[in-house]
Amino acid sequence: MNWRNGILALGAVLSLSSLTLAPASLRAADLHDGADGADWPAFGRTYGEQHYSPLDQVNAQTVSRLGLSWFMDLGAGNPATIPVAVDGILYFASGLSVVHAVEAQSGRLLWTYDPEVGAVAGHKMRQGWGSRGIGYWNGKVYTGSADGRLIAIDVKTGKPVWSVMTVDPKDGRYITGAPRLFDGKVIIGHGGGDSADIRGYVTTYDAETGAQLWRFFTVPGNPADGFEDATQEMAAKTWGGEWWKHGGGGNVWNAITYDAETDTVFLGTGNGAPWNRRIRSADIGDNLFLCSIVALDAKTGAYKWHYQVNPGETWDYNAAMTMNLADITIDGRVRKVLMQAPKNGFLYVLDRVTGELLRADRIAKVTWATGIDMATGRPMEVPEARYPGGKDFALWPGANGAHSWMPSAWSPKAGLLYIPTMEQGLTYNDKDITGQSWHRRAGNAYDFAINVGMEIKDPLQNTGWLLAIDPATGEQRWKVQNAAYWNGGVLATGGDLVFQGQTNGILTAYEAATGKPLWTFDAQVPIIAAPITYSVGGTQYLTILVGMGTSGTMMSRDIPIPVDSRNQAKRVLTFALDGKGALPPPRPVELIAAEDPDFHSDPAAEALGAVTYAYQCVVCHGMEAISGGAAPDLRTSPIVPSAELFGEVVRDGSLARSGMPGFDHYSDAELEALRQYIRARANDLRSGQ
Template identity: 50%
Template sequence: MRIQFRTLCLSLLLTVLCGNAAATVIDDAALNKTSDGSNWAAWGRTFDEQRFSPLDEINTKTVSRLGLAWSLELNDVWNVSSQPLAVDGVIYTAVGYSHVYAIDALTGKELWNYNPKVEARKMGLAWGSRGLAFYKGKVYAGVQDGRLFALDAKTGKLVWEVQTTDPKDNRYITGAPRVFNGKIIIGHGGADFGHVRGYVTTYDAETGKELWRWFVVPGNPADGFENEAMAEAAKTWTGEWWKFGGGGTVWNAMTYDAEKDVIYLGTGNGSPWNHKLRSPKGGDNLYLCSVVALDAKTGKYLWHYQTTPGESWDFNSTMDMVLATVNIDNKPRKVIMHAPKNGFFYMLDRDTGKLISAEKIGKVTWAERIDLTTGRPVEVRGARYENGEALIWPGSGGTHNWQPMAYSPDTGLVYIPAREMAGYYNDGGRDPRTWQMKKGDVMGLNGFFDDIPKTAGTTSLLAWNPITQQKAWSNPTPGATAGGVIATHGGLVFQGRADGKFVATDATNGKELWSYDMGVGTQAAPMTYTVNGKQYVTVLAGWGGAPSLLGSLAAQHGWVGRQYPRRMLTFALDGAAKLPASPAPVPGKVKAIDDPSFKVDPVVAEKGKLVFQQCVICHGVSAVAGGYAPDLRASPIPLNSAAFKMIVQGGALQSRGMPQFETLSDEELHQLQTYIRDRARYEPSAWDDIKAIWNFVVLMVKMELVKRGWID
């Protein structure tokens, strides 16, 4: 009895001393403290967004002992291309349509979940939520239908919710909000889908009260301008751009500079893409495709640097912006490191926005170089498809997209999930005097309807020296999409890949030291943190998001269909958990099914091709699925008119992420069916391949002749 009493007393003492320790307050001080790696409490871990962890228990010597600690299946969620957070031994993640989960970081047990129940009309975008924010006991996330909400981190109960957009417009939220000084800031996407004028909005983090809003591009001059910055920007536009919205959405990158109390915005592409249509007499079109600095208290414009003036290729600058202090010419310099879509790596001065250096990190054919005196690109003739069409590197997917890069102050290198893939642009002779933005012609370009072959693009993990602007090393990675990365003081770079491997690489020399088969590919960025002093690494795995629309380029990995898992995996040294079995990937050609009695009218199928553009994001270009959604050529549903109507028009599968297209007429539904049947029967011939190669060669020769000035 006495022993039991002593044991109870000791237990109570330990509980008082250790177990009841006050919860970590995630405030500005915590988010600015780079030396503490116990939590991963923000999208980039800390305000500087370096995505570097000071933890080193898992290092180049011990990583061989890394094993699975636990896993959690998320089979009711269609997309997990998101990065979770970890605070005080609890993991928070927003997946799918911003469905938020709180998970015990030691056991993988779900603590609570919150489903914001996205508006049905806003379903159908394959990329879903990419992340969330944490601040003073609250979890924040944006929703695809434009809402921003705050949850109590302990209970998952809704604290407040605001509508940041007009529910009737084309805006949507997929990016992670950022929080600082009692404010939370959010942008949106949507410039690729219709009339959208981009902006960011800040709210009080405690109450959700709107504090300030800053528009990225100017509106109709007749309505007056919100501020001097918009008046100045309007001088760089021509025509009646406001009728098309203009674009400039801040859908991903925002970085807070705590030292200067400045928020940096990475702004998006123009709407429409085609520059000559939205701004017929030219102009830089500020503040598209720029890094913009605002006073974080007031939203007042401070400075900008435009990476792609008068952009016409979807070369947005919404990729992450990393803050660091580096030695340049033997002097410390506070800089922004930025690798937008356009293929260049930029170093900017944080005080002024002045360009320090810029070099190509991959194949770039739209510009020869960046003029360091003017800060402007030296463009290649013909790159703006002035003569009707052009094949450009990089394409609209960019040399670097939203999957975040990382910077290690230990090595001085930036680690970039890089891509090499061309883009085909053709304005089809559109005349800015008569062109109008309408459904099916939002970008001002001819649509691309052909399948994308698996050889169309490649990826790599690129280690880049930002001081010398040179490659340190590069490792090829599978396919044309790879996951975001983190770097650690343990000398490692972690990355999930399209082939289902989670890989740890030596940050110094690029040697792959460890890998684990996750059972499915991923784009999601990992994170690392400690619980009770032990280091863990967590990553989400599940094939979905934007690659789904890339046809055979994405399908090559074999993760097509709902049967493949969506899961969270957590690793630790000497972890010995077993991963649940999952279906093996099935790369290669889909086994299409058909009804020989269904007669395909080529004229009807051609009309159905246009209707199918509403389905491409999920079901893939040319009806070749590349991700979570099923391949419709192999589905029995389109063979049954009643079932097809019930699902497409009636919304019978909304609970599984299939949106309702109630505005489609029965005639359009038949056109859609016919197109799917046509694609199911399509067998490319050797002659088709020869023609495709020939057309590619002709276009490349033509571009070179234009570049040399030998033809117009």
């Protein structure tokens, strides 16, 4: 620890009588929202997940001098992750959750730790995109892995201190979210509800030893097995049918926030599984705690209160987005609030002590409801939104939501919340309800299945913007149109700036009050992750990881610049005032179809292969086999024309260690149909289609 950070941290400790001089207490002080900003020790910098730093050396007057200090090229895999910075060292997990420690001033790599996910994750890699972030506590960094491990790593040596398996190795659960650290504890959830019959939960461990402290289930289990507690029994009354056979979903795959003042943990829970309530719950009940903000006692995991944004959810409208904590004045009264913009198109402001709904304001086009009833807190749904009689319904927002996992940022200085907002509609129905759904993209003649329980077709327009809103009044102060609807996470600073990257590769600093662009940098590749800022040796630095990753890569046609994982420059970029660094020339993206002289069109096989592709392959390889940057563009792969090589990779898993899992359940017919579909897409590329 440098002398400046040491004095500031010591002062913070001495000002809090409840804390001691132990290292863990020093770091706890740094995690409070009022910390000085020298470090960025957590996913959202502080407990309150504000994604705000009070640092102001880089400000509206000086930002024009901001320049690249250094960059580091990364390997294959997901780069869309948010680092932490403590005592002048950056820590982040990229690729297959490989943790890096880097000297922040110079960019010198200190160590890496590879959890060897490719060797052990097996089928769990089929849906896991890699890490979205890591955590820090008392000389250790904490990371989750796709196979479900939570690992504590010594920051001095890069060696694991302990590792625990948080899930059943045989189930469909995997981890992509950042662990959160508080009061000597670490909490982690998981994903998997969209691809497996699982029941969501979070688990809290002792940060020093890895001993399990408590677990909270977000969906009740089979009543015949008995309930874990009265809360689960209460939740079960809001479900129908035999929901437990489907798992139910409700995964806490991203959003967890801690309130130190009330010693409360808040969970942002996921959608139902399957999506359609008619399948999972006999079209009955609110289905607690899907799509909810759930408040728990941080010491015991006991239920305090909940607020459900979508009772009986049926559209993938999960509430797993950033929950920003703040103290704001509403109607002349200072309220301790929690703010969240989930997928469904509204911004919710709750009293974080009681769970009372204080405001609910529309931030995007919404057709599923006319508004939120402030007396009951429930949405005023449009009956047609549940597509009675199998009738088509144009749903806004679509399944990607008006806001995804990319963090929003709250500036206590500006009094504004900055939300990376998206707008896209989809047409839904459930005419042929079988547990599968069909999705036809406009202008393309293929169908594919997703285990959600309804038909989804014809994406309806799309756009995106950065929105600045006053959460106390709902007034939208400004919004800036983005290059595409899928856009990056946000950082707000005490320098009256807001930073955001976009999928066109441009990182921009906006004036916090007006949205006026003051500075830009061309990263050459799409940006999804949010930047962080911190101070070392009296200099303010800004760091961001660039390159396309996580679920946005599925929407490959909506990325405004061409990408392919084999030539996309995935990097760490670090900036400072008067930085003189420069990136090398952009790597050309040349998508040349693999030679395949024996190809002959087979429409029936291609239609079957399209279903298989979209159910399993689209997650990493992109819509219509067009790469979104997470994995290679299969149209250019020399493996696909060979039936033997294709089988070795796809079914036998010969490239599992590189991140390509095996799909050993495919029959010969399914495998060949999948290969035929990809060959047809390559032929389209050769033909210029």
